Amino acid sequence: MSVNVELKMESGSQIGVVAEGTYLWDAAKRFGVRLPAECEGRGECDTCAVIIEEGATLLSGLTEAERERLSPERLAAGERLACQAKVVSGGNLILRPVQNTERAETTEETVTDFRKEFKQMPLDKKLATLVQLEAVAAFEAINVVANLPYVVFEKGLDLLAGRGRTLSRREREARRPAEHRPVAPPSVDEVKNPST
Ligand code: FES
Secondary structure (H helix, E strand, O other), X not given: OEEEEEEEEOOEEEEEEEEOOOEXXXXXXXXXXXXXXXXXXXXXXXXXXXXXXXXXXXXXXXXXXXXXXXXXXXXXXXXXXXXXXXXXXXXXXXXXXXXXXXXXXXHHHXXXXXXXXXXXXXXXXXXXXXXXXHHHHHHHHHHHHHHHHHHHHHHHHHHHOOOHHHHHHHHHHXXXXXXXXXXXXXXXXXXXXXXX
């Protein structure tokens, strides 16, 4: 069954049709809109939050991640995490992204804000900030170098096993909400002795 989706952006509405089982984040992507996704769809941030204006009943139930990340007020206002909510039945769905003033900023947004702020700083504050950043960068560089052999080793193993592509597909699946993963069939022992 298909769903008519209207994604309301500041620049205008994107309208299209998506299939049942599509996550809202993927639906937006199909319309050419990349919603922010700081945690890459693991349900560990709220940057992909959207407000459902119509069609909330067409979506899968709230996941644990959504209950954790979105306050009762935000849930009551119709917010969902686009990487956690998927379309489960046909109809009309209208949604819009939550503005970055109402949710956590992505790293990219923080960098942009910092650039603007930095531009407006007086020279002495700019210099002090640069010294601070230099110290942080040096510390991070030491950490990276210290961990490098392990990273290279792990990558090497992945390549040897030829798992590159499969891995990314598996990773994507692994990021899906636990509530949406297929339930494993019972083992022979469980069937024979249901009480165990
Ligand atoms: S991308 Fe982080 S919760 Fe959806």
